[in-house]
Amino acid sequence: MSDTPVDASKRTWLIASSCAGAVGAGFAAVPFVSSFQPSEKAKAAGAAVEVDISALKPGEKVTVEWRGKPVWILKRTPEQLESLKKTEAQLADPNSDRKTYPTPEYAKNQYRSIKPEVFVGVGICSHLGCSPSDKLQPGPQPSLPDDWQGGFLCPCHGSTFDVAGRVFKNKPAPDNLEVPPHMYLSDNRLLIGEDKTTQA
Numbered sequence: 181m182s183d184t185p186v187d188a189s190k191r192t193w194l195i196a197s198s199c200a201g202a203v204g205a206g207f208a209a210v211p212f213v214s215s216f217q218p219s220e221k222a223k224a225a226g227a228a229v230e231v232d233i234s235a236l237k238p239g240e241k242v243t244v245e246w247r248g249k250p251v252w253i254l255k256r257t258p259e260q261l262e263s264l265k266k267t268e269a270q271l272a273d274p275n276s277d278r279k280t281y282p283t284p285e286y287a288k289n290q291y292r293s294i295k296p297e298v299f300v301g302v303g304i305c306s307h308l309g310c311s312p313s314d315k316l317q318p319g320p321q322p323s324l325p326d327d328w329q330g331g332f333l334c335p336c337h338g339s340t341f342d343v344a345g346r347v348f349k350n351k352p353a354p355d356n357l358e359v360p361p362h363m364y365l366s367d368n369r370l371l372i373g374e375d376k377t378t379q380a
Contacts, residue, residue: 221305228373230365233298241314243303246372250303250311251360253370260343261297263318263329264290267342272349273356280306281358284375291361300362300372301345303332306355310336316343332357 192227204294229246233253236242241250241254268274268290276283281302286294291369320326323333325341331342337352345357361375 188293190349226373228371231370232368234368238297239316241316244372246360249360251302251372252299252303254299254301254343256291256297256299256343259318260316260330263290264342264344267329267331267346269344269349270348271342272351273335274346276346276356276359278355280355283356283359284361286375287359290344292346292356294357294362294364298370299344300359302358302360302372304334304358305334305339305353306347306357307334307337307353309332309341312339312341315340 186301188267226247229244229251231242231244231253233242233255236253236255238255239260240256241252243250243252245251274290276288283292287344291299292301312334315321315324316330317327317329318330321328323335323338329342330339332345333340334353338350338351341353341357342348345359347353347356349355360372362370363375365371
């Protein structure tokens with residue numbers, strides 16, 4: 181009879197401590213389990229980016245971010261398109277045959293683009309990952325040849341690229357600028373990060 185109250189209190193303590201332990205284990209498990217889930221930031225980093233280019237005028241360039249990389253969208257002028265013919269003999273890889281950054285089949289042309297006037301390229305030099313500067317104005321300029329047709333200059337080590345992102349010969353950059361997967365959703369809406377091949 182005297183043991184009954186003691187057993188009851190022991191049972192109460194056991195139940196209380198078991199419940200507290202279960203709750204504590206639950207709280208401990210939540211961050212552990214959630215650490216296996218990709219964060220919203222990680223999801224966004226790999227997501228395709230939709231861009232409206234309707235306001236982009238010839239000669240203008242916009243930069244958007246995709247997977248943490250700057251992606252350039254340049255609407256080329258007729259003069260810039262014409263300049264691509266003039267630079268071919270000076271380029272290291274005019275046909276985009278090198279495999280470091282394989283060019284999508286739909287961009288394996290002189291323009292490296294789906295539509296001749298719109299260039300879509302990752303603005304990261306293939307040498308050491310610097311971001312080239314716009315040197316779109318043709319003509320002699322510091323650090324550029326006198327017959328410069330317009331394009332991009334990587335200020336870190338002097339690599340130069342034409343307005344299709346093709347690297348010139350004898351430069352540190354081993355490859356042309358990367359052309360990311362992309363496709364047109366309409367005449368003025370681009371989807372960067374996906375194309376028909378990635379959707380298949």
